[in-house]
Amino acid sequence: MNISQVLQSAVQRNYLSDTATVDCELLLCHVLDVDRSYLKTWPDRELSSAVEEQFEQLLERRIEGEPVAYLIGTQGFWTLDLKVSPDTLIPRPETELLVETALDLDLPRQAKALDLGTGTGAIALALASERSQWQISAVDLMPRAVQLASANCQRYEFENVEIFQSSWFAEIPAQRFDLIVSNPPYIEDGDRHLTQGDVRFEPASALVSGSDGLDDLRLLIAESVNYLADRGWLMVEHGYQQGPAVRELFRQAGFSAVETRADLNGLERITLGCS
Ligand SMILES: C[S@@+](CC[C@H](N)C(=O)[O-])C[C@H]1O[C@@H](n2cnc3c(N)ncnc32)[C@H](O)[C@@H]1O
Structure with missing residues (x-):
């Protein structure tokens, strides 16, 4: 044929x-x-x-x-073509809103940025591709995700990104970042979406976070204040129905200028706040 x-x-x-x-x-x-x-x-x-x-x-x-990205081993994100594997999430187009919003912030020219739960390295590497002066750290809990993100980083020869294994802040030496970004797991345990579509093939470690989906967000929003510079920014992706709860967590942690942005479908997608 x-x-x-x-x-x-x-x-x-x-x-x-x-x-x-x-x-x-x-x-x-x-x-x-x-x-x-x-x-x-x-x-x-x-x-x-x-x-x-x-x-x-x-x-x-x-x-x-089975998702096409896993079958062919790559997925486009931002301007990059990233290797993917079943060890972590396939980067989603919605997450580009987080990158776009981070790039719009008024940050020092040589900003220090941290990507928590980097997966393929999508967010950290997209930021590195646009800001060669930034010093970017990226961590993931899963050693295979760390290997994958490192391979993606090497492919593009970014010299301003360090990637290592850490459970959220556990292995991050004491320091202050101008920007912390994260697209953490945020789906409720037992959510019906977990048994539908591409998500069935992605690891629970990248998707699920306790009975209300907020366990990881709770932890990293509360902990971020100890790692942010004065007037540093935290920005997280979350589920489209989690906006009110996430804004409340930001306020409880003492953030100001707390704001949620919607994606192209009009769904609340990312929340940011200033320390
Ligand atoms: C939703 S995926 C996001 C991946 C990537 N940032 C993206 O946007 O495509 C969440 C990532 O968080 C990682 N993760 C889960 N628990 C973690 C923890 N305790 N510490 C660090 N990373 C964690 C997972 O392995 C996964 O790679």
Whole structure:
């Protein structure tokens, strides 16, 4: 079969996905090691049986619900192409709001920033790509996430990022940051979303945080005040229904200028405050 025929049949079989066409194109690009424009340019190109077989295996896993990013091993975030693995969350486009908002803050030219729960390194590396003068630290609890973030950092040769294993602040030497950012786990234990879609394949360590989803946010909002410079900022991502509770936690910890921003869908997504 040629490219066009293989794709047409694959898209029909992948009907449960909201992104059926893009999924199939990305999988075929991965197998052929080409970009999507190649598929449009050469729709009549015949595929070898080896390629068809490899594509078929990935397609079957996609039809079972496995995220495309895990199947192809990468995900775009900000301007970066990041390696991903089932050891941590696949970076989401919504999290770019956090990066955008952090870049808009009035911070020292050589700001010290900390990314808690860095996963693939998405937030820390996006900030590093825009601010070469900043000194950025990034930590994760999971050693394999630390390895992944380090590999992503090496790929882009960022020299202003250090990445290490720590449970939140536990291994972070006493110091003051101008900015602390985090997209921590914030889903309630037993939430029905955990059994749906891509999330089924992501580790609980990246998603779940106690009976109300706020265990980690509670801890890191309270602890951040001990690591922020005077007029430093804390910014966290949270669930779309957690805005009021998170703002209250910021106020209880003594933050001022507490504010929540909504994402492109109008859902409350990040909260920030000044120490
Ligand atoms: C929602 S994911 C976010 C990953 C990445 N920052 C992003 O936005 O794509 C949360 C991350 O927090 C990490 N994590 C969970 N508990 C932690 C802890 N106690 N200390 C540090 N990191 C933790 C998880 O391993 C996971 O990588």
